[in-house]
Amino acid sequence: MAARTALRPDAVLVQAVIAGALSFAHLHDLAAAAGQDGWKAWAYPVSVDLLLVAAWRRLRADRRSRLAWCWFAVALFASLGANVATAGLLDIQHPPAWLRIGVSGWPAIAFLGGTLLAHTTTPTPNAPIPPAPTTPEPEPEIQEPTPPAPEAVEPPAREEAPALPAAAEPADPAPAVPAALVAHARKVADDHQTRTGSAIDTDTLRSRLGVPPQLADAIAAQLT
Numbered sequence: 001m002a003a004r005t006a007l008r009p010d011a012v013l014v015q016a017v018i019a020g021a022l023s024f025a026h027l028h029d030l031a032a033a034a035g036q037d038g039w040k041a042w043a044y045p046v047s048v049d050l051l052l053v054a055a056w057r058r059l060r061a062d063r064r065s066r067l068a069w070c071w072f073a074v075a076l077f078a079s080l081g082a083n084v085a086t087a088g089l090l091d092i093q094h095p096p097a098w099l100r101i102g103v104s105g106w107p108a109i110a111f112l113g114g115t116l117l118a119h120t121t122t123p124t125p126n127a128p129i130p131p132a133p134t135t136p137e138p139e140p141e142i143q144e145p146t147p148p149a150p151e152a153v154e155p156p157a158r159e160e161a162p163a164l165p166a167a168a169e170p171a172d173p174a175p176a177v178p179a180a181l182v183a184h185a186r187k188v189a190d191d192h193q194t195r196t197g198s199a200i201d202t203d204t205l206r207s208r209l210g211v212p213p214q215l216a217d218a219i220a221a222q223l224t
Helices: 002-006 011-033 039-061 066-089 097-119 179-196 202-209 213-223
Strands: none
Touching (some): 011 039, 011 066, 011 097, 039 097, 066 097, 202 213
């Protein structure tokens, strides 16, 4: 049953064979009338039909190809022109010069069209889009450890005068002065002498030591 189905004649195929045979014969007759005798007259229809088939196959792969449409039109014009020319519109016995030139130049035209169709790449449908080149990420810079900042050296605290004990009202006008206070007052006086170049007076000594006037006088008396 499968063999009988495969051998069943197709009306479209039969029609295509008949049309192809007639067009082939017309091209042969036109080439022979233009002076191409022998095997050359048979090669012309083969060249035209092969160019037509090659252009059609390229159109099936890419319908937007201008190159395929151009050469399909050229081959179709050559085939259709041969069919019309052999219908009695031209004197085949005395062909015009332009017909002889066209038939003689057809091999070069067919060779150019076949070469371009064969060596032009056809875009592949649904071709995967190549990924965009990615810029390599820069390697992280190795930061050298920064040395710790030197600690700020705090200036030595100002030496405070020792707290003086609260003394009661002295019985005599010259109060007793502790030896430690006298020693501290001497340091203050020497420092003042070094900075200013003059001896410290009683008021400055009293303000520096923070003592009452009577005690400041007693200390100043012991420093002289």
